[in-house]
Amino acid sequence: MDPLKRVEQELKKCVKCGACRANCPAFSAFQREPAVARGKVALAQHILKGDIGLDDQTYLNMSKCLLCGSCVEKCPNEVPTDEIVIAAREALAEQRGLTTFHQAVGRVIKNRKMMTFGALAASILGPLFFRKVPQTSGLRLRFPLPFIGNTRHIPGIARKPFLDRHPEVIPGEPGKPRIVFFVGCMTNFVYTEIGEAALALFRHLGCTVIIPKDQQCCGLPGMSGGDLQTVRELAERNLAALERHQADYVMTACATCGGALHKFYPAVVGRRNPELAARLKAIAEKTVDAAQLLHQLGLHPEETGAGEALRVTYHDPCHLRTRAITRQPRELLTATPGVELAEMEGADRCCGLGGTFNVYHYGSSMAINEAKSRAIMASGASVVATGCPGCMMQLSDGLKQHGQKTRVMHTLELLARRLRR
Amino acid sequence: MIDARIIDKLKEIVGPDNVAAEIQDLLCYGYDATQMEFLPDAVVHPADTAEVAAVMKLANQERFPVFPRGAGSGFSGGALPKGGGIVLVTTRLNRILRIDTENLIAEVEPGVVTEQFQQEVEKLGLFYPPDPASLKFSTLGGNVAENAGGPRCVKYGVTRDFVMGLEVVLPTGEIIRTGGETYKGVVGYDLTRLLCGSEGTLGVITKIIFKLLPYPEAKKTMLTIFDSIDGAAKAVSTIIGNKIIPTTLEFMDHATLQCVDRRFKMGLPASARAVLLIEVDGDRELIERQAARIQELVKPLGLVECKVAKDAAESDALWKVRRLVSPSLRDVNPDKYNEDIVVPRSKVPDVIRRIEKIQQKYDIPIVNFGHAGDGNIHVNVMIDKEVAGQQEKAHEAIREVFQAALDLGGTMSGEHGVGLSKAPYIPLELSPVQIATMQAVKRALDPNNILNPGKMFPVGSTT
Numbered sequence: 001m002d003p004l005k006r007v008e009q010e011l012k013k014c015v016k017c018g019a020c021r022a023n024c025p026a027f028s029a030f031q032r033e034p035a036v037a038r039g040k041v042a043l044a045q046h047i048l049k050g051d052i053g054l055d056d057q058t059y060l061n062m063s064k065c066l067l068c069g070s071c072v073e074k075c076p077n078e079v080p081t082d083e084i085v086i087a088a089r090e091a092l093a094e095q096r097g098l099t100t101f102h103q104a105v106g107r108v109i110k111n112r113k114m115m116t117f118g119a120l121a122a123s124i125l126g127p128l129f130f131r132k133v134p135q136t137s138g139l140r141l142r143f144p145l146p147f148i149g150n151t152r153h154i155p156g157i158a159r160k161p162f163l164d165r166h167p168e169v170i171p172g173e174p175g176k177p178r179i180v181f182f183v184g185c186m187t188n189f190v191y192t193e194i195g196e197a198a199l200a201l202f203r204h205l206g207c208t209v210i211i212p213k214d215q216q217c218c219g220l221p222g223m224s225g226g227d228l229q230t231v232r233e234l235a236e237r238n239l240a241a242l243e244r245h246q247a248d249y250v251m252t253a254c255a256t257c258g259g260a261l262h263k264f265y266p267a268v269v270g271r272r273n274p275e276l277a278a279r280l281k282a283i284a285e286k287t288v289d290a291a292q293l294l295h296q297l298g299l300h301p302e303e304t305g306a307g308e309a310l311r312v313t314y315h316d317p318c319h320l321r322t323r324a325i326t327r328q329p330r331e332l333l334t335a336t337p338g339v340e341l342a343e344m345e346g347a348d349r350c351c352g353l354g355g356t357f358n359v360y361h362y363g364s365s366m367a368i369n370e371a372k373s374r375a376i377m378a379s380g381a382s383v384v385a386t387g388c389p390g391c392m393m394q395l396s397d398g399l400k401q402h403g404q405k406t407r408v409m410h411t412l413e414l415l416a417r418r419l420r421r
Numbered sequence: 422m423i424d425a426r427i428i429d430k431l432k433e434i435v436g437p438d439n440v441a442a443e444i445q446d447l448l449c450y451g452y453d454a455t456q457m458e459f460l461p462d463a464v465v466h467p468a469d470t471a472e473v474a475a476v477m478k479l480a481n482q483e484r485f486p487v488f489p490r491g492a493g494s495g496f497s498g499g500a501l502p503k504g505g506g507i508v509l510v511t512t513r514l515n516r517i518l519r520i521d522t523e524n525l526i527a528e529v530e531p532g533v534v535t536e537q538f539q540q541e542v543e544k545l546g547l548f549y550p551p552d553p554a555s556l557k558f559s560t561l562g563g564n565v566a567e568n569a570g571g572p573r574c575v576k577y578g579v580t581r582d583f584v585m586g587l588e589v590v591l592p593t594g595e596i597i598r599t600g601g602e603t604y605k606g607v608v609g610y611d612l613t614r615l616l617c618g619s620e621g622t623l624g625v626i627t628k629i630i631f632k633l634l635p636y637p638e639a640k641k642t643m644l645t646i647f648d649s650i651d652g653a654a655k656a657v658s659t660i661i662g663n664k665i666i667p668t669t670l671e672f673m674d675h676a677t678l679q680c681v682d683r684r685f686k687m688g689l690p691a692s693a694r695a696v697l698l699i700e701v702d703g704d705r706e707l708i709e710r711q712a713a714r715i716q717e718l719v720k721p722l723g724l725v726e727c728k729v730a731k732d733a734a735e736s737d738a739l740w741k742v743r744r745l746v747s748p749s750l751r752d753v754n755p756d757k758y759n760e761d762i763v764v765p766r767s768k769v770p771d772v773i774r775r776i777e778k779i780q781q782k783y784d785i786p787i788v789n790f791g792h793a794g795d796g797n798i799h800v801n802v803m804i805d806k807e808v809a810g811q812q813e814k815a816h817e818a819i820r821e822v823f824q825a826a827l828d829l830g831g832t833m834s835g836e837h838g839v840g841l842s843k844a845p846y847i848p849l850e851l852s853p854v855q856i857a858t859m860q861a862v863k864r865a866l867d868p869n870n871i872l873n874p875g876k877m878f879p880v881g882s883t884t
Contacts, residue, residue: 012755017454018494022534022557031512032441032466033449033493046448057445074557076747 003090003228004048006271010084011048013077014041020071020081025350026064026357028371029364035064037071037081044088054095062088064361066354066368067224068318086268089226101359102225109185109217110230116161119189123157155190155393162188162195168213169245170199173206177297180210180247182238182261182287184254185217186389194389197416198253198290204419205297212241218260223268224355235269239279250283253290253412255388256355259319262287289320291387291411295328304336304418311340312414313381315372315395316348317388329387329411336418344375344384353394366398373398376406385411422505423462423485430483431465431507434475439466439513450508453493453500455842456756461488461502468513470588470596470627476509477625478594480871487592488873489621491531491563494555496759497840499567499620503875511562514627517541525633526585526602531562531626548636550577553836554747562626568618570836572669575794576702577634579836581617588628589616592867602630615862620838621873623866640668640702641712642736644728645719646693650674652723653695654770657793659718660699661766665711669700670794671743674773676753677790684749687742690725697793698743700736746790753786754803758815760822763797764831775825776800783818785811797835823849839877847879 004011020037021027027036034043043061046052065085072080098106108115162183172178179202187194202209219234238261242250252258266284270277288296312333316326326348334341352358352368376384376399384395384406396408431440441447441464450464462485467473480487486506493500502508515532522545529538535556539549552571553559559569565587570579586600600606600613616623647653657670673681673696682689689696697719701711716727730736750757764772773789780787791799800822804811823833823846833850834843847856860878863870 013751015454015456015757016452016493018492018555018558020558021492021494022536032446034445038452039449042448042452043445052444052448057443061445077751078748 003087007087014079023070025368029367034061066357068350069322090228093226106227106230123159158192162192170209172208176206177248178208184257191389194410197412200416214241218257250286255317255319291329311381312383313344313379315386317391342379344379351391351394369398455498459503461508463507473590491560494559496837497842499840548634551580567838576668586630589624592872637702639705642730643699644739645697646725647695648723650695656719668702671698672793673790676788680749756806758802760800762826763835764829766796768829
């Protein structure tokens with residue numbers, strides 16, 4: 001109840017106009033009012049009034065949200081439904097305890113050593129349990145187990161995490177920007193090529209890149225389960241790691257991590273911990289997305305040399321779109337010789353992953369993804385570029401299930417591959 | 422009122438997954454944009470006409486009320502389950518059945534979202550003009566039931582003007598078709614027109630046949646800024662008096678401009694007292710001539726500035742002024758009553774002046790904007806519900822606003838409908854005989870008063 005009390009004033013802003021129905025991916029999948037922002041706000045209001053409790057039904061309804069922020073973006077009264085849902089999930093977790101799954105998530109994301117060890121084990125053992133699929137798909141393994149879904153594709157795990165591959169400080173040219181790189185778990189353990197691409201690009205521009213060794217998971221997987229204690233702990237540890245270095249920018253190449261540092265830390269952790277608020281805000285103000293920064297520092301088109309002619313389409317990750325980072329990645333792509341950008345229909349619509357939403361509501365998650373896969377296919381592109389490893393995983397899964405060979409790539413990867421060295 | 426036995430019967434009709442009786446589902450289908458709330462006993466999600474008809478038959482047998490609901494975005498409470506009963510949701514009836522490019526018609530189910538329909542017909546070079554502000558989420562069934570309007574009505578007319586025929590489940594469960602696919606047709610009473618705007622009290626719409634137009638070749642947007650409300654109002658009558666009918670003539674008064682500027686810094690000149698957003702569409706050469714002529718006509722009317730969009734992006738930027746109105750109103754006061762009176766075009770300045778007096782009398786901020794081209798003004802009475810006595814004062818002020826509109830030859834609603842929120846005021850506009858006539862129609866079609874009871878007619882009157 002308490003966490004909801006904190007957002008009580010925000011709840012009053014909702015006038016129940018229904019504008020949130022227009023863009024909500026959860027509503028598109030469930031087609032029922034409790035799944036849309038307006039419904040969740042109403043339920044939160046009734047919880048505060050004591051009309052309903054924090055029961056199974058509330059848990060189920062509050063789980064039907066991908067925290068994509070589309071409702072917040074389009075709401076005429078700027079109701080922060082994502083923060084309201086997080087508060088409701090926190091209240092549920094406080095009263096009912098975390099689910100076993102989210103307990104495990106919390107334990108894992110708080111413990112990098114365990115993650116590294118687990119990743120190593122998975123990289124060795126994974127191929128024994130899963131069916132291999134071609135490397136180029138962005139996904140390397142396929143669940144053969146009937147209870148997980150025989151068709152579901154997941155990426156393989158890197159043998160050596162990104163953070164263990166490089167020194168903490170990679171010096172650049174004097175007078176050039178100093179960048180602290182917040183790597184994120186997906187890049188560290190799964191899509192290490194995104195990290196390598198970021199390094200190549202920013203070193204090319206003469207920047208000093210700092211990769212704090214003690215950085216942790218951003219905590220968003222915990223947040224989506226209402227485990228705010230874990231998020232707070234990780235936020236504090238990340239703050240310390242990021243503050244250790246003098247830098248012009250804190251950079252992320254993962255839209256979700258960027259969303260955590262730029263928005264959710266101040267909004268969600270800061271709201272609960274006033275003593276951290278100013279420090280969180282300072283980091284948030286420095287936080288930039290890698291594509292945004294490349295664009296700002298002026299990566300010249302001629303520097304990315306011509307490779308094969310490519311028709312590329314771009315998918316907007318929710319956590320970049322809600323920060324209005326939509327133009328920069330597109331302009332970087334179109335400026336690349338040989339690249340033709342073919343816009344897909346609904347490029348700005350959620351891919352359906354929504355963090356742990358994909359685990360709890362896999363069917364609905366893939367139903368949301370269906371429109372995305374179709375739009376990508378209709379664009380005629382052979383590559384879909386995006387700025388979020390989570391989206392990459394989801395897009396690959398969807399396309400693979402359609403038997404498509406479309407490659408899914410991070411924007412940085414595409415640019416780095418064409419870099420004239 | 423509805424027991425487990427009836428719930429089971431409903432489940433038999435639409436399938437168990439499509440009946441909800443959990444408290445949380447009920448809470449989520451008891452509100453709309455009026456901020457009123459009532460709890461239904463159950464929510465049903467039928468998939469086709471036959472299921473709707475079976476639900477209505479059961480309702481008549483068992484005598485429970487049925488409240489049809491689209492997106493629940495109405496401003497008058499038309500879909501609210503006051504008194505309990507079942508909410509019948511049309512979300513699953515969401516197919517565009519056909520778009521006939523030869524005859525320029527389309528047939529749709531009621532749950533199709535308005536903008537989706539527009540986009541689909543536009544892909545074929547066709548045009549469905551009605552554009553209520555809620556078009557991105559409201560449904561076509563709701564638009565027809567409430568006879569929705571929008572900015573383009575000046576030139577093209579309201580939803581009703583595009584409805585050629587309907588398939589309707591009557592309150593007793595029989596299915597009828599009204600109108601048809603021909604542009605002409607004079608056989609029998611015009612039930613189509615009766616049902617458009619009937620607010621879900623006479624039948625549940627299950628299919629709609631719409632008339633379509635060719636998509637206009639081009640459009641041109643202008644933002645004209647005036648130093649007085651009279652200048653802006655005179656501009657409207659001058660443009661139309663000179664036989665130019667723009668697509669859109671949107672109006673914002675001084676209070677509205679202040680709201681928008683305070684929050685979004687639009688950089689409007691200090692002398693701006695009223696703004697008209699004007700759009701013309703059609704043949705490329707014709708609209709250039711019309712735009713030039715409009716600028717000429719409005720110049721002597723206290724014009725401070727005229728911004729003309731050169732391309733779609735600039736047009737969007739001009740429309741932004743209008744779109745920002747809603748989000749900026751909250752800075753005045755947290756709660757609002759959004760009324761939508763209509764007066765003859767030439768009476769717009771008179772009604773605005775009367776509203777200014779009402780505002781002073783009750784000491785409540787009132788912000789006016791809307792569709793000046795058809796005299797449809799959105800009167801926003803801004804209050805703080807937590808301040809004691811403000812709600813009561815607002816109701817008094819609203820009554821006087823309605824009276825002002827009626828005195829000037831207007832009406833109390835142009836596009837929101839009567840529903841629950843305006844029902845108490847309906848005797849201001851309609852005579853007892855008019856109301857009795859309408860109630861006779863209602864009784865003839867719905868002898869057991871099953872469908873959307875308690876709406877439209879004055880509280881306490883028998884239907």
